[in-house]
Amino acid sequence: xxxxxxxxxxxxxxxxxxxxxxxxxxxxxQGSILDALEARYPMLRGTIRDHVxxxxxxxxxxxxxxxxxxxxxxxxxxxxxxxxxxxxxWVVGAMAGG
Amino acid sequence: MSGVRVLVGxxxxxxxxxxxxxxxxxxxxxxxxxxxxxxxxxxxxADPNRLxxxxxxxxxGQVIQRSNDGGKTWETPGGGPExxxxxxxxxxxxxxxxxxEVGTHQWYDGTQHPWEFKRVWYLEPSLTDPDAVYAGVEDxxxxxxxxxxxxxxxxxxxxxxxGHLWQPGAGGMCLHTILLDPSxxxxxxxxxxxxxxxxxxDAGQTWRxxxxxxxxxxxxxxxxxxxGHCVHGLAMHRSRPGxxxxxxxxxxxxxxxxxxxxxxVSGNLPSDFGFPIAVHAHEPNTVYVVPIKSDSEHYPPxxxxxxxRSRTGGNEWEALTKGLPQSDCYVNVLRSAxxxxxxxxxxxxxxxxxxxxxxxxxxxxxWAPIVRDLPAVLSVEVQTLP
Numbered sequence: 001x002x003x004x005x006x007x008x009x010x011x012x013x014x015x016x017x018x019x020x021x022x023x024x025x026x027x028x029x030q031g032s033i034l035d036a037l038e039a040r041y042p043m044l045r046g047t048i049r050d051h052v053x054x055x056x057x058x059x060x061x062x063x064x065x066x067x068x069x070x071x072x073x074x075x076x077x078x079x080x081x082x083x084x085x086x087x088x089x090w091v092v093g094a095m096a097g098g
Numbered sequence: 099m100s101g102v103r104v105l106v107g108x109x110x111x112x113x114x115x116x117x118x119x120x121x122x123x124x125x126x127x128x129x130x131x132x133x134x135x136x137x138x139x140x141x142x143x144a145d146p147n148r149l150x151x152x153x154x155x156x157x158x159g160q161v162i163q164r165s166n167d168g169g170k171t172w173e174t175p176g177g178g179p180e181x182x183x184x185x186x187x188x189x190x191x192x193x194x195x196x197x198x199e200v201g202t203h204q205w206y207d208g209t210q211h212p213w214e215f216k217r218v219w220y221l222e223p224s225l226t227d228p229d230a231v232y233a234g235v236e237d238x239x240x241x242x243x244x245x246x247x248x249x250x251x252x253x254x255x256x257x258x259x260x261g262h263l264w265q266p267g268a269g270g271m272c273l274h275t276i277l278l279d280p281s282x283x284x285x286x287x288x289x290x291x292x293x294x295x296x297x298x299x300d301a302g303q304t305w306r307x308x309x310x311x312x313x314x315x316x317x318x319x320x321x322x323x324x325x326g327h328c329v330h331g332l333a334m335h336r337s338r339p340g341x342x343x344x345x346x347x348x349x350x351x352x353x354x355x356x357x358x359x360x361x362x363v364s365g366n367l368p369s370d371f372g373f374p375i376a377v378h379a380h381e382p383n384t385v386y387v388v389p390i391k392s393d394s395e396h397y398p399p400x401x402x403x404x405x406x407r408s409r410t411g412g413n414e415w416e417a418l419t420k421g422l423p424q425s426d427c428y429v430n431v432l433r434s435a436x437x438x439x440x441x442x443x444x445x446x447x448x449x450x451x452x453x454x455x456x457x458x459x460x461x462x463x464x465w466a467p468i469v470r471d472l473p474a475v476l477s478v479e480v481q482t483l484p
Contacts, residue, residue, distance in 0.1 A: 007157075008133075009133060009134065009155065009157070009158060010158060012132075013158075013161065013174070038189060042174075042176065042189025043161070043174040043189060043191075044189070045189035045190070045192070045193070046159055046160065046189075046192045046193060047158040047159055047161065047192070048158070051190070051192075051193040051195065052193075052195055057157065057158065057159060059156060059157040060157065060158075093157045093158070094157065
C-alpha cells in the first residue's frame with residue numbers, strides 16, 4: 001500500500017483526506033504513483049503534471065524519504081520506505097504567493 | 099416573486115449573492131473553491147441552475163467546475179464515475195490543447211513566441227443548450243464543449259486571423275469576452291487583449307478581425323492596424339445585436355454594423371480609459387462604463403467612484419454617484435466585473451478590486467453595496483430568476 005500526502009487545495013478538489021492510499025502493481029515510481037492517483041481521482045489530472053507533456057507543474061514538488069525527488073526521472077525507483085508504505089510520498093505546493 | 103442571483107468571481111474564491119425582486123436583502127453564499135482564483139462564473143440561459151466556473155491557480159493550473167443546482171453543489175465534469183470506452187476515467191475537463199500546429203504569436207520584445215495555455219478567462223454558455231459552452235483562454239484562443247464541460251475542442255480558425263501579430267497586454271494575451279448573436283447562431287464575436295475584436299459568421303470555422311475605426315496611437319506603431327488593439331470589453335443588447343459597444347484601452351466605441359466599422363463615442367467622459375461596459379436590459383441605447391484615470395493609474399479620476407450612463411448610445415454621458423464613494427476611492431473595476439439583470443426595473447451590478455459589490459435596482463440612479471469586504475473581484479454575472 002502506497003501512501004500519498006496531498007496539498008490542501010488538491011485534497012479539497014479530490015474531496016479526500018490529507019493522505020490517500022493506493023495499490024500499485026509493478027515498480028513504485030513517481031510516474032506509477034501519479035498514474036494511480038489520477039486514475040482514482042480523475043479531477044486531479046492536469047493539476048500536478050501537464051495533461052499532454054506529463055511534466056511536473058512548476059510550483060509542485062515531490063518528496064520521498066525526506067529527499068526532494070522532483071528532478072528525478074519519473075520512472076526512477078523510490079526509496080523502500082515509500083514502497084513499503086512506512087513513509088508517504090509527498091506532493092507539495094511551493095511556498096509562494098499571497 | 100422573481101429574483102436575481104449574482105455570481106461573483108474573486109481572487110480567493112467564488113461567492114453567490116441572491117435576492118428577491120426588490121433587491122434589498124441579500125443572502126451571501128461562499129467562498130466556493132476557497133483560496134483559488136475564480137476568473138469567471140456564468141449560468142446557462144437555457145437552464146438557470148446549470149452554472150460553469152473557471153477555477154485557476156498558479157500552483158495547480160486550470161479546473162472547470164459545473165453546478166446543476168444553481169451553485170449549491172459543484173463537480174468537476176467528467177471527474178466522477180464517467181469512463182471512456184476503455185474503462186479509464188475521463189478527467190479531461192481541464193484539458194485545453196490547441197489544435198494542430200501550436201504556432202507562435204508576437205512576444206513583448208517583438209520576437210515570435212509559442213502559444214502556451216495558462217487559464218480560462220471567460221465562459222459563455224450556449225443560448226439554447228445547457229451542455230454547450232464556450233471558453234475564452236489565455237494564451238488567446240476559443241474552445242467549445244458540447245458535453246457539459248467534460249471535454250474541450252479548440253476552434254482553431256480564430257488563431258488564423260493574423261494570430262502571429264497578436265501580443266500580450268499587461269494582463270496576458272487573453273480572450274476575455276464572447277458574445278453570441280441571439281438572432282444568428284452562426285455569428286460569434288470575441289475580444290482579445292491585445293489583438294482586438296474578431297467575428298465569425300459561420301459558427302466558428304473562419305474568423306476575421308473587425309477593428310476598422312479603432313485608433314491606438316499610444317500603443318501601436320500603426321495606430322489603425324488591423325490587429326493589435328487592446329480591446330477591454332464588448333457589449334450588445336439582445337434585441338439589436340448589430341449594434342456593439344466597446345470599451346477599448348482608451349476610447350469608448352460604437353459599431354452599427356456588427357463590428358465592420360467603429361466610431362468613437364467617448365464624448366464628455368472624464369476619462370475614456372476603463373475596463374467594463376454594459377447595456378441596459380430594456381433600453382438598447384443606454385450604456386454604462388466606469389471611467390478609470392489612466393493605464394498608469396488604475397483607479398477612478400479624483401478618487402470618486404462614478405458609473406457613467408449614456409441614454410443616447412454614447413457621446414452624452416451622465417455621472418451616477420448616489421450611494422458610491424465620492425472621495426478617497428482608489429479601487430479598480432475589472433473588465434468582466436459589471437452586469438445587468440432583466441427585471442422590470444433594470445438592475446446594474448459591479449464589483450471592485452477592493453472587494454465591494456455594488457448594486458442599483460433602478461438603472462443606476464442610486465447604488466448600495468451588497469457586500470464590502472470580499473477578496474478583489476474579478477468578475478460579476480447576474481441571472482434573473484423566474
